[in-house]
Amino acid sequence: MAIANSGLINLGNPQTLPPDWPGGFWWHWVLFTIVIIAVVIVMVMAFIYMARRQIGRMQSRVGPNRTGPFGLIQPIADVLKVLLKEGIEPANVDKPVYWLAPIVALVPVFVIFAVVPFTDGGMLADLNIGILYVVAISSISTVGIFMAGWGSSNKFSLISAMRVVAAVVSYEIPVVLSIAGVLLLVGSLSMNDIVLAQQDTPFILLQPLGFIIFFIAGLAEISRSPFDLLEADSEIVAGFHTEYSGIKFALFYLVEYGEAFLLSCLITTLYLGGWRGPALPEWLWFIVKAVLVWFVMVWLWATLPRVRIDQLMALAWKFLLPLALINLLITALQVLALPEGSLWIMIPINFALTAVLILVWSKLFKLGWGRVEV
Amino acid sequence: MTLALSGKEVAAKLEQKFADSIIEVNKDSLLVKSESLLELISFLKTSPEFRFDFLNTITAVDYLEYFEVVYHLTSMEHNHSLVIKTRYYGRENPAVPSIVSLYEGANVQEREIYDLMGIRFENHPNMKRLFLWEGFQGHPLRKDYL
Amino acid sequence: MAIKTEPFVLNLGPVHPSTHGVYRMRVTLDGEVVVDIEPVVGYLHRGIEKLAEERTYTGVIPLTDRLDYISSMSNNLAYVLAVEKLAGIKVPERAEYLRVIMAELQRICNHLIAVGSFFNDCGAYFTPFLHMYREREKIIDLFEMVCGQRLTYNYMRIGGVSQDIPEEFLPALEKLLEQIHRSVDEFDLFLKENEILLARSRGVGILTKEKAINCSITGPVLRASGVGWDLRKADPYSVYDRFEFDIPTGSAGDCYDRYRVRIEEMRQSLRIIEQAVKQLPSGPVKAEVPHLVRPPAGDAYAHIESPKGELAVYLVSDNSIAPYRCHIRPTSLLNLSALRDMVIGWKIADLIIIFGSIDICLGEVDR
Numbered sequence: 001m002a003i004a005n006s007g008l009i010n011l012g013n014p015q016t017l018p019p020d021w022p023g024g025f026w027w028h029w030v031l032f033t034i035v036i037i038a039v040v041i042v043m044v045m046a047f048i049y050m051a052r053r054q055i056g057r058m059q060s061r062v063g064p065n066r067t068g069p070f071g072l073i074q075p076i077a078d079v080l081k082v083l084l085k086e087g088i089e090p091a092n093v094d095k096p097v098y099w100l101a102p103i104v105a106l107v108p109v110f111v112i113f114a115v116v117p118f119t120d121g122g123m124l125a126d127l128n129i130g131i132l133y134v135v136a137i138s139s140i141s142t143v144g145i146f147m148a149g150w151g152s153s154n155k156f157s158l159i160s161a162m163r164v165v166a167a168v169v170s171y172e173i174p175v176v177l178s179i180a181g182v183l184l185l186v187g188s189l190s191m192n193d194i195v196l197a198q199q200d201t202p203f204i205l206l207q208p209l210g211f212i213i214f215f216i217a218g219l220a221e222i223s224r225s226p227f228d229l230l231e232a233d234s235e236i237v238a239g240f241h242t243e244y245s246g247i248k249f250a251l252f253y254l255v256e257y258g259e260a261f262l263l264s265c266l267i268t269t270l271y272l273g274g275w276r277g278p279a280l281p282e283w284l285w286f287i288v289k290a291v292l293v294w295f296v297m298v299w300l301w302a303t304l305p306r307v308r309i310d311q312l313m314a315l316a317w318k319f320l321l322p323l324a325l326i327n328l329l330i331t332a333l334q335v336l337a338l339p340e341g342s343l344w345i346m347i348p349i350n351f352a353l354t355a356v357l358i359l360v361w362s363k364l365f366k367l368g369w370g371r372v373e374v
Numbered sequence: 375m376t377l378a379l380s381g382k383e384v385a386a387k388l389e390q391k392f393a394d395s396i397i398e399v400n401k402d403s404l405l406v407k408s409e410s411l412l413e414l415i416s417f418l419k420t421s422p423e424f425r426f427d428f429l430n431t432i433t434a435v436d437y438l439e440y441f442e443v444v445y446h447l448t449s450m451e452h453n454h455s456l457v458i459k460t461r462y463y464g465r466e467n468p469a470v471p472s473i474v475s476l477y478e479g480a481n482v483q484e485r486e487i488y489d490l491m492g493i494r495f496e497n498h499p500n501m502k503r504l505f506l507w508e509g510f511q512g513h514p515l516r517k518d519y520l
Numbered sequence: 521m522a523i524k525t526e527p528f529v530l531n532l533g534p535v536h537p538s539t540h541g542v543y544r545m546r547v548t549l550d551g552e553v554v555v556d557i558e559p560v561v562g563y564l565h566r567g568i569e570k571l572a573e574e575r576t577y578t579g580v581i582p583l584t585d586r587l588d589y590i591s592s593m594s595n596n597l598a599y600v601l602a603v604e605k606l607a608g609i610k611v612p613e614r615a616e617y618l619r620v621i622m623a624e625l626q627r628i629c630n631h632l633i634a635v636g637s638f639f640n641d642c643g644a645y646f647t648p649f650l651h652m653y654r655e656r657e658k659i660i661d662l663f664e665m666v667c668g669q670r671l672t673y674n675y676m677r678i679g680g681v682s683q684d685i686p687e688e689f690l691p692a693l694e695k696l697l698e699q700i701h702r703s704v705d706e707f708d709l710f711l712k713e714n715e716i717l718l719a720r721s722r723g724v725g726i727l728t729k730e731k732a733i734n735c736s737i738t739g740p741v742l743r744a745s746g747v748g749w750d751l752r753k754a755d756p757y758s759v760y761d762r763f764e765f766d767i768p769t770g771s772a773g774d775c776y777d778r779y780r781v782r783i784e785e786m787r788q789s790l791r792i793i794e795q796a797v798k799q800l801p802s803g804p805v806k807a808e809v810p811h812l813v814r815p816p817a818g819d820a821y822a823h824i825e826s827p828k829g830e831l832a833v834y835l836v837s838d839n840s841i842a843p844y845r846c847h848i849r850p851t852s853l854l855n856l857s858a859l860r861d862m863v864i865g866w867k868i869a870d871l872i873i874i875f876g877s878i879d880i881c882l883g884e885v886d887r
Contacts, residue, residue: 055645058647059647059651155531304643304644304716305644305717305720307720308720308870309869368719370723371724374550375755375756428733430821430830430832431834431847433847435819435845436845444819446821450747450754477735478735478858490569504562506562506565514567515569
């Protein structure tokens with residue numbers, strides 16, 4: 001029976017930072033709270049800058065390059081602009097719902113970072129239910145977005161809110177099933193253990209199908225292109241954040257990019273080997289890998305049109321869900337059957353199966369149901 | 375090349391059926407009485423030697439003694455075209471039969487003519503103003519508007 | 521047991537990122553499905569037809585620029601053809617060829633914008649849009665070389681064109697034709713087989729042949745439904761009968777076919793321009809026409825194949841210096857006649873795509 005961490009559940013790596021690292025529990029907590037907030041905000045601004053430059057190059061133009069050297073001050077200018085704008089509030093909004101929505105959407109994003117390992121054991125709390133905590137808390141953001149859509153007293157926002165709920169609920173299942181595939185290989189729910197278990201091979205090689213499913217489903221959850229119909233600005237003006245301006249809009253903007261950073265961190269941790277890497281310090285490897293994932297996400301954003309809501313749902317239920325189940329089944333069979341230390345055999349088998357399954361399954365299902373008789 | 379049928383040719387072919395509706399015939403157009411407009415255009419649309427299935431445009435002109443409504447028709451099959459005109463003498467409540475039942479493209483054009491010229495089209499499903507707002511008084515394109 | 525739902529009315533108001541101008545639709549929706557639409561136009565009504573009665577015949581030409589402001593050359597052409605038909609003015613050969621070159625370059629510009637905006641409505645975040653605008657910039661630079669303007673050209677005159685082309689024009693045009701040929705092929709290569717585009721636009725918003733002809737629809741929308749009716753071949757004006765080109769038609773009449781027809785039309789326009797440049801004679805560019813034109817009393821109807829469809833001008837004259845009545849056939853307004861039937865049963869996202877694939881310009885709708 002093969003598990004990637006050689007049969008141990010709690011990997012006691014001697015270099016792992018202890019859970020009360022600088023000097024006791026409270027100092028650890030204060031340090032990492034500051035680190036998390038600083039890192040998230042700085043990385044979100046860095047992601048905004050990188051996205052704008054990259055999209056600019058892909059659209060045969062230069063991105064922002066006037067504010068500061070190479071436009072590096074641009075995200076600060078953006079943030080200042082958004083914060084200084086007037087917060088226009090429509091007359092008949094549902095006040096408590098409208099005001100609380102950005103906060104309810106934003107706080108879970110920060111809270112999940114408590115279990116993301118920046119270096120070996122370098123996290124706020126190495127919970128032994130790490131990944132379960134992530135999955136549970138990440139759904140709370142959706143409630144905030146739905147509150148925004150309802151409280152805005154605007155039919156466009158309401159349509160967007162309905163789409164968000166439908167999409168997020170549908171895509172939770174492929175996400176969780178592909179995470180389950182990784183967990184079968186690790187044997188532990190702790191995020192640091194997941195990274196430690198990738199000492200020989202990153203899980204992207206052992207679980208290509210799971211990676212693809214997690215990536216696509218994750219994109220749909222955070223409503224990034226090609227699934228950005230949840231806030232599609234060519235159809236429903238701006239979706240759930242149409243009626244928000246000023247600081248409340250800044251919070252939603254932070255939610256959007258914060259969730260993108262979160263998804264990049266999760267993919268890095270689960271599939272790309274987290275903070276593992278030669279030469280460079282560990283947290284730098286983590287950041288590099290997260291940036292790489294973001295690069296691919298912006299690439300998809302710049303080049304693909306968006307799908308329609310019924311096509312989105314068809315993709316979740318008829319394509320990703322069966323494939324995620326099959327992935328789980330195959331992984332389980334391989335973990336049971338293969339002897340200890342020979343996980344590398346899984347790599348070519350899994351790649352071949354991924355290619356065959358995706359090619360065959362995509363011919364078998366009908367994307368959306370087109371015109372409805374009225 | 376689209377052959378612009380002359381009024382004389384068409385009048386000759388229309389013979390007895392519409393002989394009393396045609397008021398005037400000249401080189402490039404046909405002037406008909408507005409009561410028989412619908413029947414005439416329906417005949418032109420369905421008869422196999424004409425087959426005018428495409429309505430190019432409907433225009434209204436305000437000659438001060440009368441309003442004239444001009445129809446340009448084309449046949450894609452035979453590649454010929456025809457101009458039909460009809461008049462309403464007088465300035466109060468001008469009305470002309472509507473050809474929406476034959477060509478759907480006439481819908482917005484007739485609404486526009488009602489909006490800007492004031493000519494009502496009978497049996498039009500939605501005779502409302504098109505460009506100007508509902509409470510607007512007057513019809514701007516008339517010669518006596520400003 | 522079906523859930524009882526209630527339709528609600530959504531106002532895709534005059535100010536909307538995807539209505540190509542100030543076009544308002546009151547859409548009745550049942551969930552996401554469109555049940556009914558009621559268009560409301562008139563937000564850009566400037567009274568061009570009434571203004572035309574106050575100006576001299578030459579003075580109406582700048583007014584026609586602002587009709588379909590994306591393709592001004594075509595609007596100018598339709599109007600001056602009507603005046604020349606009425607007054608019996610013969611246009612010199614060189615002017616005719618220059619008119620054809622400008623009109624076909626204008627067609628390429630328009631279709632670049634149309635396809636770019638179509639992809640924008642599909643959700644491809646401005647990328648095809650900006651690439652196509654880059655090509656359009658090169659064409660507009662040529663227009664600026666000729667008449668000094670980038671958007672509202674005011675180039676055609678009664679009896680010819682306003683000024684001759686400078687010497688740099690033809691070499692720049694030769695270079696540009698090659699570049700545009702390559703770019704159109706490149707765009708086609710990237711966009712033709714995109715899975716998401718096919719899923720969004722194949723079979724969406726079908727317009728049948730009979731309905732299209734009945735609703736007086738013309739242009740690429742009509743040709744995509746399978747009717748091979750192009751005024752440049754059916755009723756050639758100017759010198760179009762001297763060129764060899766094909767008329768691309770679609771078969772299904774859906775949004776994808778309209779997109780393909782526009783791409784193919786760009787290629788055919790390039791063919792026409794190449795032939796026109798080869799055959800370009802020398803000579804005067806404007807007939808000897810008095811400054812204040814006084815056509816004899818009568819009426820004339822001149823139509824051209826503008827990039828959006830059949831653009832026609834019906835001109836009535838009473839032998840004075842100003843037109844008695846100048847009516848402009850609203851191509852875009854008529855192209856929208858069938859919108860309700862094309863859209864019912866589809867979802868909001870499809871409504872936006874279908875509307876974008878018809879390619880209208882509000883200046884022409886409202887005049």
